Amino acid sequence: MFSIDYRSPVPLYLQIVDNVERLAARGVLQPDSQLPSVRGLAVELSLNPNTVSRAYGELEARGLIYSLPGRGNFLAASSSALLQAMEQQTLRRLHMLCSEYICLGQPRERWLTLCKEAWQQAENHENGKEEGEKHDRDTGADQTL
Amino acid sequence: MFSIDYRSPVPLYLQIVDNVERLAARGVLQPDSQLPSVRGLAVELSLNPNTVSRAYGELEARGLIYSLPGRGNFLAASSSALLQAMEQQTLRRLHMLCSEYICLGQPRERWLTLCKEAWQQAENHENGKEEGEKHDRDTGADQTL
DNA sequence: ATACTGTACTAATAAAACTAGTACACGTAA
């Protein structure tokens, strides 16, 4: 169920995060269902338990899973909640960017103009690229479990 | 005229960039006026010419200065053009963020809602902090030239 | 108690960022 490419430049713990996100978004993992244990997954993927733990920690920070010490890790989000978590992340980054922009002394209207412009550009860029690659990070996996 | 802190964790070349930005924004440097030569500034600040060159390269990428090989580096921007350059930078980062957001399949209205929300938060945060520190990166300088 | 669970701390390794050394290319003025 987990696809990991050990030779990818993408950190292993991030690949695990991506896998869980994907499974959660597709509904393969149900809310409140238990994820593989830190040790169990570490053995399966031939990794150090701490690498898995770090991935789970990242997922917890993103609000996708919750941890019960001594019990295990569990999926917190339905796919709609997953979307919400992603939006939260977008909002945080947007907030940082906006703070810097406000320092320039620009008015709110100008900010919104830029936001609209960004959407325009991004949308064009999206339509410009034909059906090329998916936006999954890595798919040339070595091992599937 | 240049304030450099050699013990700051902020890279030297970025400190130079900040200095030029600050001087340009305050109108100390006039448009099309010549900046210190790469070698000259390197000697003054006891740096390698390449470090200064990298700073100038960064400034050129931001549209703040232009380079005439064999002649020197010159300030391109009036303070209004400086603002414009900063806006360009904001727009680029906004564009990247927006592209990722579009991948979630969300509509334009939702994006704009988030943008407005970000402004709201950032503005509150701005008003929340009293007159604390300036938003200059480093001011505990060792050397001034 | 035992066997499972997650986590904190430290250390070793890999990767990247930053700065400096050196040599080269272009432009201007004598």
Add this chain to the structure above:
DNA sequence: TTACGTGTACTAGTTTTATTAGTACAGTAT
């Protein structure tokens, strides 16, 4: 041309950061 100014490309060394692994500890359930 020659000399001296300018910026730049390429390489190497150092420092810093990110990533992963080793080990030991703490909580929970049977």
